[in-house]
Amino acid sequence: MSLYAIGDLHLHFQSELKAPGQLYGKAWKDHEKIFKENCEKLIRPGDTLVLVGDHSWGRNLAECEMDLEYISSLPGRKILLRGNHDMFWDAKKTPQLAALYEGKLEFLQNNYFSYNEYALVGTKGYAFEGPFYLNRAGYIKGWDEQEAAHAEKLVEREYDRLLVSFEAACAAGYSKFIMFLHYPPTNVLQSSSCFTKIAEKYGAEQVVYGHCHGESRFGDSLRGDRRGVRYSLVSGDSLHWIPRRILP
Ligand SMILES: [Fe+2]
Secondary structure, three states, X not given: OOEEEEEOOOEOOOOOOOOHHHHOOHHHOOHHHHHHHHHHHHOOXXXXXXXXXXXXXXXXXXXXXXXXXXXXXXXXXXXXXXXXXXXXXXXXXXXXHHHHOOOOOEEEOOOOEEEOOEXXXXXXXXXXOOOOEEOXXXXXXXXXHHHHHHHHHHHHHHHHXXXXXXXXXXXXXXXXXXXXXXXOOOOOOOOOOHHHHHHHHHOOOEXXXXXXXXXXXXXXXXXEEEOOEEEEEOEHHHHOOOOEEEEO
16 A cells, blocks of 8 residues: 655646647657556555646636546546646535545545545645846845735635645544645745745645646755655656655
């Protein structure tokens, strides 16, 4: 029994690519086929695979059905997290989505899932991605006041959702956590954030995230051990479409 994670499949069996330039190149050639073959080699029926968001390019559920069917057809238990491109998933309607895919897919949002003695907690998260530039005073300034206020609101909302996830797991008696995010836990300039702090506060052993794809972005945020937490980027292209083992 193992726990695996990967993200950013950006499937488009039914929908047109909104930003095809992003997904060109060697790493994306036949990636659906390669990923499925890798899963079939690696993942056993008793294993769990967490997909950390950006599952589909579809603009609504009808445009994502084939993509979600593809994910359902992969071996093992599948737990999905929302990414910034997952338009099919209204956070407020997660219970309805879960009911629709009952027995096939599970959805991590304002809840947690058990994996042995661990609680799997998570939310989409948020990190401002720039552009960052130097202002006249020589300080790095990434946004104007309006953008900063908007970003702050997004971070607060995601932080609250993550808190709900941790608290639900704590109330059920869990004290060991693996924390999942879609966005990286920090932006490129930060060494900590409210997301790294909550991971430390609850003693999460690992923080697993996606969103950074394309080689130039693999180092955007934390990777490796920091203050007792192990950080891993699991965007699909960064893993050559081989799910990463998170727990044995
Ligand atoms: Fe993505």
